[in-house]
Amino acid sequence: MTTTRRSPADLSAAVAGTTREVVRLGVRSGLRVSRTYPTDVADLWSCWTDPARLVRWLGRPEGDRREGAELRLVMGAAAQQPPDADATTGFARLRVVHCDPPHRLTVRWAWEDEEPSLVDLRLRPVDADPERTELVLEHLVLDEPAARGYGAGWEDLLLRLDAAVIGSDPGFADLEAALAPHWQDEATPYPLPEVTGGDGEPATLCTRRWVAASPGAVWECVSSGPALERWYATTAQVDPRVGGTFRCTFDQGAATGEVRRCAAPYELAVSWRWDGTGTASLMTLTLEPQQRDGRPGTLVTWREEGVTGNAVGYAAGLHAHLAGLARAATGLTSRDTRWYADFVLAHSALRGRYADPFAS
Structure with missing residues (x-):
């Protein structure tokens, strides 16, 4: 993988390519973030399901990835270390709720000591163009502060997915911190x-x-x-x-x-x-x-x-x-x-x- 130094202007352009929303309903909240990628649906699906590609931008899956199965997703620095079955931090516990390759993946998500939530991923061609794919990710059943925090975190990861698709490193020092202000607008209350x-x-x-x-x-x-x-x-x-x-x-x-x-x-x-x-x-x-x-x-x-x-x-x-x-x-x-x-x-x-x- 090559690393390219990217400027604040590059970050602004990347951020402009994302749509984002926090929705509040009663005491529950959810986020929705979407981006378009310059590749076909099958290739983008592979970035989510091939462990060798997934670890480059999201984390290392450990366990059975079939529908109904439970597994761990080791993230951050821990994903670059040898597997440690006794580790108690640095991973999310997942259960595959629904899998419809190469268009939809839904998982039950529980990060460390958090209450379980739901992550729903959908991929579809853009305007029938097989070389462009829209990704829509929704993270649901969160409290509002968690929704905002996850929003910046997921957008960080989806920009890193951009780099994984084209085979380079995003080159931004701290994406999540730079993206956090974009998730501070008032949530839409229904x-x-x-x-x-x-x-x-x-x-x-x-x-x-x-x-x-x-x-x-x-x-x-x-x-x-x-x-x-x-x-x-x-x-x-x-x-x-x-x-x-x-x-x-x-x-x-x-x-x-x-x-x-x-x-x-x-x-x-x-x-x-x-x-x-x-x-x-x-x-x-x-x-x-x-x-x-x-x-x-x-x-x-x-x-x-x-x-x-x-x-x-x-x-x-x-x-x-x-x-x-x-x-x-x-x-x-x-x-x-x-x-x-x-x-x-x-x-x-x-x-x-x-x-x-x-x-x-």
């Missing part, structure tokens, strides 16, 4: 969904979010099948009038219902149930024009009544879907990696608040 009822009775769920779009723009996202497929369901059909049909398919099954109330562009209520079940719930979306900091927008309230089963999991999904609706209404493609992160954060925070009787 309200936690409310869960009432339960304890053997159907629950009511409610979540709200302000969206920087008009009620008409939000309404467009909820009142047609093609629009719903951008952020909500795999396939969708909706006839936005009282008595109109509603049908959506998801990874976990299909749901069918009927429009109960429709007042475009301010309210849509649908009674629906999962296929094969006898219990229906009532989903109501209300859209209220509201300005924030002089900016026009819409306060979206999503309410579900008559929910049975795991209300916490259902509420976490509701939160993730509303986040997707907010992105779709502002022109972003939303059925992407973000749903998973939004769901995990919400589920963790809700389990802390509604540990009994809702969690399961």
